[in-house]
Amino acid sequence: MAIKRILLIFLAQLCAVSAVLAQSSLQDTVVIDNATVTAKSKEQNLREGAFAINAVSIRTQAATLQSLTQAIDRTNGIRIREEGGVGSDFDLSINGMSGNSIRYFLDGMPLDAKGTGMTLANLPVNIIDRVEIYKGVIPASFGSDALGGAVNIITNRSSRNFVDFSYGIGSFHTHKADFSAQYIGKRTGLIIRPVLSAHYSKNDYMMRDVKVRNEDHTAFVVKDLPRFHDDYLSLFGQLEAGVQNRSWADAFFVSASYSKIDKDIQTGATQSHVIGMAERHTESLSFSARYEKSDFLAEGLQLQLSASHTLDHSQTVDTTYRLYYWDGSYINGGYSEIRRRGKSLRDYLRPLTVVRGNLNYDIAAGHELSLNYMLNRSGNKQEDSWDRDFVPTNDILTKHIAGLSYDQSLMEGRMNNTFFVKDYVNHLTINQTELSSTTGSDKIKGSNTQNYVGYGLGTRYIFAEAVALKGSYEHSVRLPVARELLGNGATVYPNVALKPEISENFNLGVFGSLDLGEGHMISYEMNGFVRLVDNYIRASLMETESMMQYVNVDAVHIKGLDGEIRYDWAGKLHAAVNASYDDSRDMREFTQSGERSVTYRNRTPNRPWTYCNAELSYTFHNLFQDDDRLRLSADYQWVHWFYLTWEAFGSASSKSRVPTQHITNASLLYSWHSGRYNVSLECSNLLDALAFDNYMLQKPGRAFFLKFRLFL
Numbered sequence: 001m002a003i004k005r006i007l008l009i010f011l012a013q014l015c016a017v018s019a020v021l022a023q024s025s026l027q028d029t030v031v032i033d034n035a036t037v038t039a040k041s042k043e044q045n046l047r048e049g050a051f052a053i054n055a056v057s058i059r060t061q062a063a064t065l066q067s068l069t070q071a072i073d074r075t076n077g078i079r080i081r082e083e084g085g086v087g088s089d090f091d092l093s094i095n096g097m098s099g100n101s102i103r104y105f106l107d108g109m110p111l112d113a114k115g116t117g118m119t120l121a122n123l124p125v126n127i128i129d130r131v132e133i134y135k136g137v138i139p140a141s142f143g144s145d146a147l148g149g150a151v152n153i154i155t156n157r158s159s160r161n162f163v164d165f166s167y168g169i170g171s172f173h174t175h176k177a178d179f180s181a182q183y184i185g186k187r188t189g190l191i192i193r194p195v196l197s198a199h200y201s202k203n204d205y206m207m208r209d210v211k212v213r214n215e216d217h218t219a220f221v222v223k224d225l226p227r228f229h230d231d232y233l234s235l236f237g238q239l240e241a242g243v244q245n246r247s248w249a250d251a252f253f254v255s256a257s258y259s260k261i262d263k264d265i266q267t268g269a270t271q272s273h274v275i276g277m278a279e280r281h282t283e284s285l286s287f288s289a290r291y292e293k294s295d296f297l298a299e300g301l302q303l304q305l306s307a308s309h310t311l312d313h314s315q316t317v318d319t320t321y322r323l324y325y326w327d328g329s330y331i332n333g334g335y336s337e338i339r340r341r342g343k344s345l346r347d348y349l350r351p352l353t354v355v356r357g358n359l360n361y362d363i364a365a366g367h368e369l370s371l372n373y374m375l376n377r378s379g380n381k382q383e384d385s386w387d388r389d390f391v392p393t394n395d396i397l398t399k400h401i402a403g404l405s406y407d408q409s410l411m412e413g414r415m416n417n418t419f420f421v422k423d424y425v426n427h428l429t430i431n432q433t434e435l436s437s438t439t440g441s442d443k444i445k446g447s448n449t450q451n452y453v454g455y456g457l458g459t460r461y462i463f464a465e466a467v468a469l470k471g472s473y474e475h476s477v478r479l480p481v482a483r484e485l486l487g488n489g490a491t492v493y494p495n496v497a498l499k500p501e502i503s504e505n506f507n508l509g510v511f512g513s514l515d516l517g518e519g520h521m522i523s524y525e526m527n528g529f530v531r532l533v534d535n536y537i538r539a540s541l542m543e544t545e546s547m548m549q550y551v552n553v554d555a556v557h558i559k560g561l562d563g564e565i566r567y568d569w570a571g572k573l574h575a576a577v578n579a580s581y582d583d584s585r586d587m588r589e590f591t592q593s594g595e596r597s598v599t600y601r602n603r604t605p606n607r608p609w610t611y612c613n614a615e616l617s618y619t620f621h622n623l624f625q626d627d628d629r630l631r632l633s634a635d636y637q638w639v640h641w642f643y644l645t646w647e648a649f650g651s652a653s654s655k656s657r658v659p660t661q662h663i664t665n666a667s668l669l670y671s672w673h674s675g676r677y678n679v680s681l682e683c684s685n686l687l688d689a690l691a692f693d694n695y696m697l698q699k700p701g702r703a704f705f706l707k708f709r710l711f712l
Contacts, residue, residue: 046132050416050458051472052507052527054078054133060631061125063669063678065168065176065705068120068128070684072151074613074635076578077135077527077562081608081694086174086201087121087232087263091694093607094135095529096558096582097148099539100481100550101501105142105152110376113308113354114236115284117261120151122234124178124197126164126709129156136505136529137456137472140403140420143356143374147478147501147533158182166678168707172700173202176707189245191253195238203230205700207271208690210326225326229276230266235259251292259284265338269548271697276324278337279317286310300362310352319343319386339547345386353377366409374401395496399479400425414462422454426479430496452477452500466512474505484537484550492539493549499535506530519570524563529582531558538604554588556604572619579612586646598648605647606658606695610640628672634686637663644696661691678709 046055054075061071069090073080079098082090092102104111104120111118132152144150161183168176179196204226211220235258242253261282265275288308296303318338322330336343355375362368376399384390405420429447456474463469478501487494511525536556539548560582567575584604588597603609617633644656667682681704685691688702 050418050460050470051137051139052135052470052509052529054135056131056133058125058128058130060669062128062164063166063671063707063709064125064667064680064682065170065174065707066125066682068123068125068131068153071125072120072131072133074578074615074637075133076525076564077580078133079580079608079611079639082121082699083694083697084227084230084266085172085203085205085232085700086199087203087234087261089694090119090121092120092151094133094149095527095531095562095580096560096584096604096607096609097136097531097533098607100484100537101146101148101478103138103142103144103146103150105144105150107155108142108152108304109288109290109306109308109356110144110354111153112352112378113288113310114257114286115259115282115310115312116314116350117234117282117284118236118259120153122197122199122236122261123153124180124195124236126166126178127155127180127195128153130154135527136507136531137458137474137476139418140405140422141358141370141372143358143372143401143403145399145401145422145424145477145479145500147476147503147505148531156180160184163712164709166707166709168705170682170705171703172205173200174703174705175200189243191240191242191244193238193240195236195240195257197234197236199232199234201232203227203232203266203700205703207326207698208701210271212325212327213329223327227266228326228328229264229324231262231264233260233262235261249291249293251290254289255287257284257286257288259286267697268338269695274324274326275337276328276330277317277320277322280314281317282312282314284310284312296359298361302358302360302362304356304358304360306354306356308352308354310354312348312350312352314348314350316344316346316348319345342389343386344384344390346390347383347385349379349381349383351379368407370403370405370407372403372405375399376401395485396427396429397485398427400427415460417457417459419457420455422477424452424454424477424479424500426450426452426500428485428496450500452479452502456505464512466514468511470507470509470511472505472507474503476503476505477501478503478537480537480550487549493547495549495551498537498550499552501533501535501537503531503533521568522565523568524565526561526563528561529559531556533558536604539606553586553604555586556584557587558582558584560609572621574617574619575615577612577614579610581610583609599646602647603643605643605645608639608642608658611638613637625672627674629670629675631669632667633669634664634666636665637661656696658692658696662687662689663691664689676711678707678711680707680709681705682707 046053056072056075058071069080072078077095079093080090082088091098094102134150136149138144138146138150142150163181165179176199181194183192206224206226208224209222210225212223214221238255238257240253240255244251263280265278265280267273267275286308290306293303318336320337321333321335322337323333324330335341357373359371360368378397380395383392401422401424403420403422405418407418409416427449454475454477458472460470480498484498485494485496507527507529509525509527513523515521533556536553537550538553540551562580564578584607586599586602589600591597615635617631620630622628623630639661641657641660644658664686665684666686667680669680671678684703685701691699693699
């Protein structure tokens with residue numbers, strides 16, 4: 001609490017100083033013979049805001065075969081751990097907070113509105129302009145209950161007609177095709193934006209040192225064998241139409257999208273649990289509309305209104321009584337592959353309705369008041385066409401989040417302050433009774449409503465281009481999401497008795513840039529953070545069943561640092577290095593029985609706590625012809641080893657731990673005719689290092705990818 005008081009006093013005093021300084025009107029006039037005007041990018045302006053933000057431009061990534069997760073994974077304070085190859089589930093960590101503590105948005109709307117199968121891993125990169133990553137404290141305008149941060153994906157909003165097509169092929173039978181376009185009618189002004197995407201991978205990369213039976217089936221031997229049941233297919237289509245700059249609307253668009261995901265399931269939560277027949281299928285159909293109007297009803301009043309409804313159907317096929325080995329052989333057993341119980345053909349109908357409204361009012365120059373509201377209603381109807389003993393259920397999770405914020409810009413923009421308050425209402429209706437002792441459905445019956453209040457502030461002051469200071473604080477509430485409460489229908493059990501996470505979040509950072517002349521530019525940032533979390537939600541592994549379930553940990557404290565330094569020379573040579581350290585520990589001293597907890601002050605398991613990234617690139621201009629570019633780049637990632645389970649469990653020699661990771665990637669990108677034609681060649685895991693990820697699942701080895709992109 002001492003840290004909290006010190007930071008709050010600092011932030012309050014900084015705001016008070018700003019008010020005094022703002023009253024003075026000091027103007028310095030400098031007369032120079034020659035001047036060079038340099039405009040800051042959108043990404044740089046976001047980094048210089050009051051909140052701790054990473055802003056990543058994706059424009060150069062659109063010509064490569066990298067997914068969005070790979071582009072984000074190299075940014076400061078961010079760590080993404082995937083459970084396999086293309087299309088696999090992943091876990092994103094921001095300053096030590098991860099999983100569902102992070103919320104995902106597409107142009108300010110929850111990404112879930114495109115369907116539960118659409119994630120950062122399969123969203124078409126071609127349609128994305130940049131990604132905004134909020135670390136810890138996020139603006140009230142999102143209407144979100146994120147605790148650890150948020151990822152907001154901003155799509156391209158070009159003002160001209162274009163066609164963008166790309167096709168890529170790579171190792172492990174990987175194919176990716178993406179198409180997007182925009183047409184603006186000259187007479188009607190009607191804007192039409194189609195998007196089509198198809199991704200496929202067999203994901204048959206080699207698994208090293210896995211156990212299989214020998215030829216006589218009398219003992220186990222260790223071999224390197226390919227994955228044999230990990231096919232992945234993702235289809236996505238969207239059509240958006242609307243108008244802009246009309247007397248009745250600045251923008252009005254309607255859209256419809258469809259997504260389909262077919263995925264073989266190769267393992268349970270750990271790779272020792274091999275699966276050879278189970279599958280998961282997801283189909284989603286979404287309809288949405290958005291409306292924007294400035295000077296709405298009154299001068300200075302801006303309205304933003306969005307609504308969507310999604311029909312989401314997923315099916316988990318677990319109808320085989322077999323025990324598989326990594327060579328594809330099996331023995332007949334007495335239980336199913338995933339849940340290790342009876343056979344099931346489980347259908348999940350999860351309709352989702354999202355309504356988001358923002359009202360912004362310019363009180364005066366540099367002063368803005370905002371009112372925000374978000375409705376998120378998710379259903380969870382379960383049926384089983386195989387298990388006749390299963391009783392169909394229909395659970396409903398509804399969230400209402402309202403926020404009020406006040407933003408001010410003082411001293412000609414040198415100081416920015418923001419203050420906000422949020423109200424969270426969570427309504428849960430539970431009908432399921434299956435495995436009540438495991439899922440907690442015997443404790444939570446019928447319906448219940450809970451209400452919480454959050455608040456926070458942020459400030460930033462620019463002393464000079466080379467030195468600026470920012471700080472933010474939030475009393476944050478994070479309501480459990482449907483996956484945590486209701487499971488995922490495959491490898492995650494429901495836990496309907498989960499409590500919301502409540503946290504005191506602090507950020508304090510310094511940043512700046514130095515222009516060394518002759519095109520040399522250095523920029524840096526350093527951030528410190530503290531997260532004091534009650535009822536921390538973490539995924540717990542049930543090793544006997546190879547299933548996971550989200551559970552509460554009474555108290556977890558997270559503190560750490562992250563920093564980055566970037567160098568650029570004349571837009572040709574670019575280098576960057578970042579490093580992150582976060583110390584996440586269980587602070588529950590006593591158990592419910594009054595005994596001292598053996599995990600007290602242990603690091604949170606299965607969480608990397610120290611990691612760094614480095615990247616280097618050089619771009620040749622006009623190498624073979626006018627307006628062509630050749631970009632050579634390489635990046636390196638290092639992750640310190642970490643324990644798979646609690647440090648206090650087991651002896652030092654027998655504890656499971658994920659080893660230190662060393663991954664190197666390289667790529668070549670050539671474009672000509674002012675970016676109309678693009679060819680990229682990439683190599684991931686260049687040194688073919690043996691690497692592990694979430695729950696010690698092996699990552700793919702060396703892989704090559706080739707992509708061609710046409711942009712007209």
